[in-house]
Amino acid sequence: MLLDALELVGIAAFAASGAVAAVRARLDVFGVIVLALTTALGGGIIRDVLLGVHPPAALVSWPYLAVAGVTGLVVFWFHPTVAKLRRAVLLLDAIGLGLFVTAGTTTALGLGAPPYAACLVGMTTGIGGGALRDVLLREIPLVLRREIYAVAALCGAVVVAFGDYLGLPAVPVTLVGSVVIVGLRLLALWRRWNAPVARKLDG
Template sequence: MLLIVLELIGIAVFAASGAVAAVRARLDVFGVIVLALTTALGGGIIRDVLLGVHPPTSLKNWPYLLVAGVTGLIVFWFHPQVAKLRRTVLLLDAVGLGLFVTSGTTTALALGATPYAACLIGMTTGIGGGAVRDLLLREIPLVLRREIYAVAALAGAVVVAMGEWVRLPKDLVALTGASIIITIRLIALWRKWNAPVARGLEG
């Protein structure tokens, strides 16, 4: 029950980030809801497609769709108030990233994926929705151009895969992986860390 609640919280946070981006891009209410759903559920759908799970889990469980859609509507109507909660949203986003990546990696391993593939699938579960959101807004995905986000996701996925490989308790592995992701993400935000870019570029 706790895991489901945490997943729904993660979906709500990701949906809010998608809806905020849509509002800033001046999309109409339908566009805001589409961006909210895409950001919240896109990573999980990509994971399930890669693993051959049909239909994707989020499309079978109506609470996932409901939470994402309602969150999009709330942001549409109350976006000035939501904008004031930026730090809280960033904190919850880090928690959601940790949860989604570890659950995605664990699911991939349980369905027979190799550790290497499971790490990539787990990372994609966490960052896929945001990347699709940015592409729909005709932007280079945020995870590819600033901040330590995808790197944190991949680090946590590797920890989960290694823990499963040496047969550590699953709960301990998931908690450790999620904690690493959240810690790296929050420190990166605090210290304003970014992945290095090529030198000598103009502009």
């Protein structure tokens, strides 16, 4: 029950980030809800499509859709207040990332995916929704622009895959993987770490 509740918190956080981006882009209420749903559920849908799970879990579990949709509406109507809660949203987003990545990795391993593939699927589960959001807004996805986001996700996925390889209990390994992701993400935000970028070409 606790993990389910935390997963819904993560969905709400992802939906809020998508809705805030939509409000800033001056989309109408329908567009805000679409961006909220896409950001919150897109990664999970991509995961299920890659793993051959049909229909995707996000489309058959009404709480996922309800939480994401309601969050989008709340942001639409109260976006000035939500904007002031930026640190809280970033914290919830980090928690959501940790839960989604580890759950995605565990699901992939459970369906027989090799460890390297499970890590990539887990990472995609966490970052896929945000990437789709940015593409819909005609922006370069945030995960490809310097921020320590996808790297943190991949580190947590590797922890889960390695724990599974060693035959360790799934629940503690999943929790450790989530803590690694959340810790790296928050530490990067606090220290303002960015991934290195290539130097500009002359001319």
